[in-house]
Amino acid sequence: AQSVAQPEDQVNVAEGNPLTVKCTYSVSGNPYLFWYVQYPNRGLQFLLKYITGDNLVKGSYGFEAEFNKSQTSFHLKKPSALVSDSALYFCAVRDAFRTGTASKLTFGTGTRLQVTL
Amino acid sequence: GAGVSQSPSNKVTEKGKDVELRCDPISGHTALYWYRQRLGQGLEFLIYFQGNSAPDKSGLPSDRFSAERTGGSVSTLTIQRTQQEDSAVYLCASSLGTAVYEQYFGPGTRLTVT
Numbered sequence: 001a002q003s004v005a006q007p008e009d010q011v012n013v014a015e016g017n018p019l020t021v022k023c024t025y026s027v028s029g030n031p032y033l034f035w036y037v038q039y040p041n042r043g044l045q046f047l048l049k050y051i052t053g054d055n056l057v058k059g060s061y062g063f064e065a066e067f068n069k070s071q072t073s074f075h076l077k078k079p080s081a082l083v084s085d086s087a088l089y090f091c092a093v094r095d096a097f098r099t100g101t102a103s104k105l106t107f108g109t110g111t112r113l114q115v116t117l
Numbered sequence: 118g119a120g121v122s123q124s125p126s127n128k129v130t131e132k133g134k135d136v137e138l139r140c141d142p143i144s145g146h147t148a149l150y151w152y153r154q155r156l157g158q159g160l161e162f163l164i165y166f167q168g169n170s171a172p173d174k175s176g177l178p179s180d181r182f183s184a185e186r187t188g189g190s191v192s193t194l195t196i197q198r199t200q201q202e203d204s205a206v207y208l209c210a211s212s213l214g215t216a217v218y219e220q221y222f223g224p225g226t227r228l229t230v231t
Contacts, residue, residue: 049217110159
């Protein structure tokens with residue numbers, strides 16, 4: 001079975017400081033990894049994904065994530081946080097070797113990012 | 118272009134009533150997903166449709182929940198004999214396929230069972 005862990009319920013960062021939101025995963029094969037963001041009273045929006053290739057993936061709004069196979073991690077990062085980045089962030093994984101309806105994403109429980117002035 | 122749309126945006130119903138929630142995916146997207154999100158919590162997978170394959174219903178919490186997808190497009194999630202614990206936001210998402218494609222989410226339907 002595949003799973004995702006987001007060990008922090010909330011991350012607090014001052015505006016202008018770097019931020020990291022942690023994610024670790026477990027799959028039997030190679031992973032496809034995703035980050036989504038949910039602003040208040042909104043649906044989820046796609047931020048970035050890792051499929052293959054470079055371990056550092058760049059996405060929307062200045063976010064990036066680093067895939068680390070040995071640590072089975074895919075932490076979300078941003079060099080300089082903005083107050084407008086405050087939202088709920090979800091990491092998700094699927095097993096690359098599964099196809100059809102066995103290929104659904106498994107989401108983490110989410111991490112709330114709070115950026116303050 | 119148009120994104121994923123869901124209706125109604127809000128639904129208040131009495132315990133024991135049936136409700137139907139609708140999802141219109143992005144045109145051309147073959148995969149469609151339903152999730153439930155309780156207040157302040159993560160996403161709970163409910164059901165997944167992919168093309169003409171049999172849906173993955175492994176996330177449906179009870180036999181009161183069912184979903185169908187007609188003509189490979191619009192989907193309806195039905196909850197029979199609603200209970201208070203069914204109160205949540207129900208999110209629909211679609212994607213181009215199952216391979217490497219990201220999911221696009223609708224705004225959700227907020228269901229309140231009184």
